[in-house]
Amino acid sequence: MLKYIIPLLLFIILAVFLGLGLNLKPNDIPSPFINKPAPHFSAPKLNAPDEQLTPADLKGQVWLFNVWASWCVSCRAEHPILNQFAKQYAVVIIGLNYKDEPEDAKTWLKTLGNPYYVSIMDQDGRIGIDYGVYGVPETFVIDKKGLIRYKHTGPVSVDDVQNIFLPLIAKLEAEY
């Protein structure tokens, strides 16, 4: 009897682990930034390169920090959702135009619409490194005190907006 039970048990254990493995997302690397202050930057605005934006300018409001680029294919999929999101719910989305050509970026916004309150330029990717960016698009949610509360890797979907972003923003808006 034992002769059959042991292999069966081993098989079940293996199956459970493989099953868990199927549901893992190796591309979702936990961000060490959760509940830490948004790293400082001072970067030129895409549409007004003489003006700089820093996270301190946005203190006191909840904002999203969305990393995008005109060369990024998934950003194109995400873009209409961000447009809708910004228009319908009046959220402040700051764009980090990551390793992009300013002219390409401007054309992209003109043709596809501009969901961003402001976009800033990070042509050599240094701000990206400071935010631990490894796959574009990425979206951070930053609270009124300037702490990063959530990081989303990959394109934001309609479901993500409804189930993750809206409840979280409502919660953070209620905080002082």
Add this chain to the structure above:
Amino acid sequence: MKPLLLLFLLMISISSHAVDSRQLSDPKQQESYETLTKELRCLVCQNQTIADSNAELAGDLRRQVYEMLQQGKSEQEIIRFMTDRYGDFVLYKPPFEGKTSLLWIAPVVFLFMGLMMVFFVIRRKRATAQVQVDVLEIKSEKQKKVRSLLEQGDLS
């Protein structure tokens, strides 16, 4: 012989190839640059180090390491800089702590389990082999008896 030699030469050419070659004036810093870029993981192509990878991000991270070394930062400071931003995942060698203890201990446990299994299997095999030898001996004894009986029959 010739194909083998060619294969060998090919292997050398692969292992000595680096994606870029930045040179630091201080040989000690150069050594740090080489060890660090081999210890840091490229986050886009997760099974390559930033020394091996051609990805843009790997290039940016190499530049970052290079610049920090030029500024006289220590290896620890650079590793700290990377883990602050990308988490322990950026390290090929994760630190030993509570949540990674399983990662470090599991191989030893599995090795031990394997050795135990080998031990038990061998012991059991030996026991059955002994039984078989016993059986054979009994058989041959019987055969002897049969033969001698037959021989006796022939005589009579």
